[in-house]
Amino acid sequence: AKITMRQLLDDAADRSYGVPAFNINNMEQALAIMDAANACDAPVIIQASKGARAYANDIMLRHMMDAVVEIYPHIPVCVHLDHGSDPGSCMTAIQAGFTSVMMDGSLMSDSRTPADWNYNVSVTRSVTQMAHLGGISVEGELGVLGSLETGTGEAEDGHGAEGQLSHEQLLTDPDEAVAFVKETKVDALAVAMGTSHGAYKFTKRPDGSVLAMRVIEEIHRKLPNTHLVMHGSSSVPAELQEIINLYGGDIRPTWGVPIEEIQHGIKHGVRKVNIDTDGRLAITGQIRKFLHDNPGEFDPRSYLKPAMHALTKLCTERFEQFGTAGKA
Ligand code: G3H
Ligand code: 13P
Ligand code: NA
Ligand code: ZN
Numbered sequence: 472a473k474i475t476m477r478q479l480l481d482d483a484a485d486r487s488y489g490v491p492a493f494n495i496n497n498m499e500q501a502l503a504i505m506d507a508a509n510a511c512d513a514p515v516i517i518q519a520s521k522g523a524r525a526y527a528n529d530i531m532l533r534h535m536m537d538a539v540v541e542i543y544p545h546i547p548v549c550v551h552l553d554h555g556s557d558p559g560s561c562m563t564a565i566q567a568g569f570t571s572v573m574m575d576g577s578l579m580s581d582s583r584t585p586a587d588w589n590y591n592v593s594v595t596r597s598v599t600q601m602a603h604l605g606g607i608s609v610e611g612e613l614g615v616l617g618s619l620e621t622g623t624g625e626a627e628d629g630h631g632a633e634g635q636l637s638h639e640q641l642l643t644d645p646d647e648a649v650a651f652v653k654e655t656k657v658d659a660l661a662v663a664m665g666t667s668h669g670a671y672k673f674t675k676r677p678d679g680s681v682l683a684m685r686v687i688e689e690i691h692r693k694l695p696n697t698h699l700v701m702h703g704s705s706s707v708p709a710e711l712q713e714i715i716n717l718y719g720g721d722i723r724p725t726w727g728v729p730i731e732e733i734q735h736g737i738k739h740g741v742r743k744v745n746i747d748t749d750g751r752l753a754i755t756g757q758i759r760k761f762l763h764d765n766p767g768e769f770d771p772r773s774y775l776k777p778a779m780h781a782l783t784k785l786c787t788e789r790f791e792q793f794g795t796a797g798k799a
Pocket of ligand 4: 668703
């Protein structure tokens, strides 16, 4: 059944597990993720970005979400807007059937400049006021996603925000997080602790100087009843990089967020874990490999099928690693 983020994350907090939020843009991703959720008996968050809405059309997304819920009626599915950029995009997502929206007021709606406190509080609060009237959940974000290695904040398109930012400007301040939740009444809070979107997060396996999990521990201590969200949580597995590079791709060596760090976060209040890049790598690796091995093949189903299997395998691993398996 379709459920809200609040319902799902309240259960996750009660039973101490995390829920992966996987991005979709097309039918293949939707079916592959649900195949894994079904195999693991796991609830799931399926999220679509502004880019996904532009790519697939809201009407297609709505019918796709309804379709997977009808195919797997016993699996709880939260349909979430990823990085809504303004109150209008959140409201049109709700009209399109989303049960949960993210109002990302951490960046201005041009998505390049870090926003100030008053802007973030005011847009986020206006979305929660409207969304809650209709029983829809809201995720807010405080802090700027981006690299502590380079001091660059990150816009939604994965390109750096203008200028160098200090650690203090990038990381979420725990006291501000308390005030932000109180002022906005968000159901879940995305926090910044050194991750960024995309494949190129860290130049080596991250330690505490670039992946500041202590920020999560401290925010959870101060806000024990707020569901925390980790963005930029792909692990960017070396073996997925290798397959792409073996078959003509060009991914330069890079590190993501180690699974153990996410598991540590789940022990400290992280309930929603956003993963897009790992799925993209899994899909692309298999398509590259299949087309290399079968140069005469041109039926899209022939290469989309192994791509879907690779995404299902990835999602299955994450459901098991985050404790979501068996919680449907
Ligand atoms: O936040 C970024 C997500 O990975 C979505 O990416 O905006 O390219 O759809 P996208
Ligand atoms: P990744 O790029 O690490 O998969 O992060 C996705 C994300 O945070 C979507 O909001
Ligand atoms: Na989101
Ligand atoms: Zn994100």
